[in-house]
Amino acid sequence: MGLRALAVRGFRNLKEQELTLPETTVAILGANGAGKTSLLEAVAVVGNLASFRPGSPLSWVQHGAAGFHLAAIVTRRELDLRLLVVGRAGRRLHRQLFRGGRRLTAAEYLSLFPVAAFSPADRMLIWGGPEERRRFLDRLSFYLRPETYLVLQSYRQALRQRNAALRRGAPDPELEAFEQQLAVLGSRLLELRLAAIALLEHALGDELAALAWPLSQPILRYNDTDAVSPGSPAEMAGRLRLALARSRRKERARAHTLVGPHRHDLELVLAGAPAREVISAGQGKLLATALKLAAMAVLGRIRHYMPLVVFDDVDAELDGRALACVLHRLAGHGQVLVSSAHEAMIAPSLRDAVVWRIRDGLVSG
Amino acid sequence: MIDLRPAAVQVLLEELEQLPGVGPRTAVRLAQHLLRQPAGARRLAAALVRAADGVRPCAVCFLPAEEETCSVCRASGRNRGLLCVVEDPINAWSIEATGEFDGLYHVLLGTLDPLHGVGPEQLTVAALVDRVRAEPVQEVILATNPTVEGEATAHFVAGVLKGSGVRVSRIAFGLPAGGEISFADQVTLSRSLMGRQRME
Ligand SMILES: Nc1ncnc2c1ncn2[C@@H]1O[C@H](COP(=O)(O)OP(=O)(O)O)[C@@H](O)[C@H]1O
Ligand SMILES: [Mg+2]
Ligand SMILES: [Zn+2]
Numbered sequence: 001m002g003l004r005a006l007a008v009r010g011f012r013n014l015k016e017q018e019l020t021l022p023e024t025t026v027a028i029l030g031a032n033g034a035g036k037t038s039l040l041e042a043v044a045v046v047g048n049l050a051s052f053r054p055g056s057p058l059s060w061v062q063h064g065a066a067g068f069h070l071a072a073i074v075t076r077r078e079l080d081l082r083l084l085v086v087g088r089a090g091r092r093l094h095r096q097l098f099r100g101g102r103r104l105t106a107a108e109y110l111s112l113f114p115v116a117a118f119s120p121a122d123r124m125l126i127w128g129g130p131e132e133r134r135r136f137l138d139r140l141s142f143y144l145r146p147e148t149y150l151v152l153q154s155y156r157q158a159l160r161q162r163n164a165a166l167r168r169g170a171p172d173p174e175l176e177a178f179e180q181q182l183a184v185l186g187s188r189l190l191e192l193r194l195a196a197i198a199l200l201e202h203a204l205g206d207e208l209a210a211l212a213w214p215l216s217q218p219i220l221r222y223n224d225t226d227a228v229s230p231g232s233p234a235e236m237a238g239r240l241r242l243a244l245a246r247s248r249r250k251e252r253a254r255a256h257t258l259v260g261p262h263r264h265d266l267e268l269v270l271a272g273a274p275a276r277e278v279i280s281a282g283q284g285k286l287l288a289t290a291l292k293l294a295a296m297a298v299l300g301r302i303r304h305y306m307p308l309v310v311f312d313d314v315d316a317e318l319d320g321r322a323l324a325c326v327l328h329r330l331a332g333h334g335q336v337l338v339s340s341a342h343e344a345m346i347a348p349s350l351r352d353a354v355v356w357r358i359r360d361g362l363v364s365g
Numbered sequence: 366m367i368d369l370r371p372a373a374v375q376v377l378l379e380e381l382e383q384l385p386g387v388g389p390r391t392a393v394r395l396a397q398h399l400l401r402q403p404a405g406a407r408r409l410a411a412a413l414v415r416a417a418d419g420v421r422p423c424a425v426c427f428l429p430a431e432e433e434t435c436s437v438c439r440a441s442g443r444n445r446g447l448l449c450v451v452e453d454p455i456n457a458w459s460i461e462a463t464g465e466f467d468g469l470y471h472v473l474l475g476t477l478d479p480l481h482g483v484g485p486e487q488l489t490v491a492a493l494v495d496r497v498r499a500e501p502v503q504e505v506i507l508a509t510n511p512t513v514e515g516e517a518t519a520h521f522v523a524g525v526l527k528g529s530g531v532r533v534s535r536i537a538f539g540l541p542a543g544g545e546i547s548f549a550d551q552v553t554l555s556r557s558l559m560g561r562q563r564m565e
Pocket of ligand 1: 037
């Protein structure tokens with residue numbers, strides 16, 4: 001899987017331009033504000049329909065523009081795919097997705113060109129709220145089992161319906177009708193997540209070793225405060241149903257569903273304590289990077305994905321030795337785009353890379 | 366600037382735009398077509414009036430009917446012990462087209478949908494319970510769509526019918542969850558009807 005060409009228009013600060021990509025590592029160098037993040041974001045959006053930078057998709061649209069075009073030629077199993085993402089600014093971003101001339105749904109589009117995106121925002125995996133880790137986990141589950149998309153979508157819909165029923169003060173049997181759905185879909189989601197965690201935990205050791213991780217291996221613990229896992233799907237569904245029924249009284253007051261996988265967390269435990277309480281900023285970056293590398297390794301082994309890697313501000317928060325380990329791990333992976341504002345810092349580890357310089361949103365080779 | 370469209374055309378455009386899936390541009394295309402063919406337009410108008418005045422829900426099953434009751438409810442030779450519960454008439458028409466089903470229907474006129482303020486009172490659930498009590502019904506097949514709302518509604522109706530002595534089954538879907546019955550091909554539907562499963 002590789003990106004051969006990218007044409008951008010109306011995206012962040014990027015000038016309208018067409019780029020042809022080499023199959024190896026590209027080092028994108030430029031001063032602060034030059035557009036390095038924007039360029040890598042454009043690649044991430046073409047692949048994942050999502051950026052690694054927190055913020056609304058509306059912020060992708062260039063100031064003063066009505067929308068953006070991102071067109072890519074991607075090689076996949078010897079075939080060239082022409083992908084197009086069109087975004088139009090409104091109250092929210094309206095997007096249209098195409099492969100060749102054919103319009104696709106997000107679920108159809110997403111598996112065509114997955115991009116593994118690393119960035120300083122990965123620190124949120126360690127220090128952010130549970131929703132960051134759930135998103136990471138569910139994304140991995142989706143690439144492992146595409147049905148995750150539908151399960152998640154249906155689960156969220158059942159949740160919205162139950163919350164609306166709570167707000168309306170609906171009698172128990174009506175709530176129960178949606179709880180049944182939440183229990184069935186929720187236990188399936190749990191199954192998918194637990195399977196992903198098992199694979200992740202298995203792959204994490206190798207990645208930590210590759211990054212010269214100085215501490216013991218963290219334990220990945222799925223934290224369901226409602227204690228519905230582990231168990232067979234039927235057992236988990238049964239427990240979830242019971243937990244939902246039990247918390248109805250409390251939830252009616254808040255008009256909000258308080259139990260279920262939308263409240264769970266993936267905890268990282270080091271020596272009995274949450275990792276975020278123990279580790280340094282640099283170690284946090286290493287651990288987050290290792291987790292994402294582990295996800296990539298899992299997908300490579302099970303689904304034979306070899307995603308393109310983008311790594312924004314690769315040297316942020318890393319000392320020279322740790323940075324060398326990260327870059328060494330990525331060498332030979334395939335197509336890798338890394339950005340940095342510090343040429344001297346990354347140059348020693350990237351002798352074979354093609355260098356792109358970017359200024360005012362324009363790339364020069 | 367003068368609006369060149371006569372008032373009659375403006376009214377027509379406004380009405381057309383009320384239709385689902387019809388935006389301003391489609392409305393103009395439709396209006397243009399109708400105005401070029403006055404005879405066809407008059408036939409369409411007559412058909413609309415006839416449907417609006419003459420069609421109402423069947424008093425028993427809520428399928429559209431031109432008389433007090435619909436043609437299925439009046440037909441002889443249908444299995445009156447078997448009721449198929451659907452969300453809307455279109456689903457009943459799809460099921461009828463399989464030729465596999467010879468019972469009667471019951472149209473709920475929607476699904477539970479708290480987000481849009483729809484509870485059981487807005488559906489024909491009470492009428493279904495009355496029917497099951499008053500008629501010689503032995504089995505109820507729940508054929509709501511396999512969406513979150515359709516599944517929840519099936520579950521709710523099954524709960525309401527519990528203890529009424531009828532067998533309650535859920536249509537078996539060889540379909541992806543989240544789909545809709547009308548999208549199913551006839552073979553899948555026939556198979557679903559034969560493979561229906563009992564609910565608790
Ligand atoms: N939607 C937008 N339209 C135009 N310019 C933007 C938009 N969003 C951000 N910018 C500007 O683009 C510039 C480049 O940002 P960025 O890609 O993050 O730079 P770098 O990563 O190279 O430091 C910044 O000066 C920023 O203010
Ligand atoms: Mg940046
Ligand atoms: Zn009838």
